Amino acid sequence: KQEVTQIPAALSVPEGENLVLNCSFTDSAIYNLQWFRQDPGKGLTSLLLIQSSQREQTSGRLNASLDKSSGRSTLYIAASQPGDSATYLCAVRNTGANSKLTFGKGITLSVRP
Amino acid sequence: NAGVTQTPKFQVLKTGQSMTLQCAQDMNHEYMSWYRQDPGMGLRLIHYSVGAGITDQGEVPNGYNVSRSTTEDFPLRLLSAAPSQTSVYFCASSYRAWYGYTFGSGTRLTVV
Numbered sequence: 001k002q003e004v005t006q007i008p009a010a011l012s013v014p015e016g017e018n019l020v021l022n023c024s025f026t027d028s029a030i031y032n033l034q035w036f037r038q039d040p041g042k043g044l045t046s047l048l049l050i051q052s053s054q055r056e057q058t059s060g061r062l063n064a065s066l067d068k069s070s071g072r073s074t075l076y077i078a079a080s081q082p083g084d085s086a087t088y089l090c091a092v093r094n095t096g097a098n099s100k101l102t103f104g105k106g107i108t109l110s111v112r113p
Numbered sequence: 114n115a116g117v118t119q120t121p122k123f124q125v126l127k128t129g130q131s132m133t134l135q136c137a138q139d140m141n142h143e144y145m146s147w148y149r150q151d152p153g154m155g156l157r158l159i160h161y162s163v164g165a166g167i168t169d170q171g172e173v174p175n176g177y178n179v180s181r182s183t184t185e186d187f188p189l190r191l192l193s194a195a196p197s198q199t200s201v202y203f204c205a206s207s208y209r210a211w212y213g214y215t216f217g218s219g220t221r222l223t224v225v
Contacts, residue, residue: 042218042219046213051211091214099210101158101214102158105153106155
């Protein structure tokens, strides 16, 4: 059974810091890994999708890496801003007929002005 | 292109009542899923579908039914609501197995 872990559960940093959010998973038989952002009381917004054959993806100040063999992904946020405050969720999509998505519990990020 | 549309956004039910949470997508996505999100538990898969006419159970299916008669719609039925079903429910869809998922904005359900 796939298990996805995100540690720590919460993080508070001053504005301007470069951040690394970690995600680990137990089963490397995946199609892809997706990072989401969730604001309080809102839905999930997809940030980055990395296919299993890829090493990284970039979008603006965000960069996500994937090391499938070790079961790890990182989300790098450059020059953090208060507007980056949210919960960041990592999800992996298993191979197989059902190709289900399994989520970590998320990291709640607070960026202090 | 409206994406994934969930209705209603908020609902209060009494214990024992039944209701249907609606989910529709206009992107011709094969895969559709229902999740519930609870504090400390994260997102848990309730039911999913890999195409019209094909559904299967996820991690927490008890008390819920689904059907997928069309590609576009994937309703979630609560048969007899219980306070333990108080949660935020998300519907999601994906075009193919190797594509990313798109989520709806959620339904906040309270069972009293």
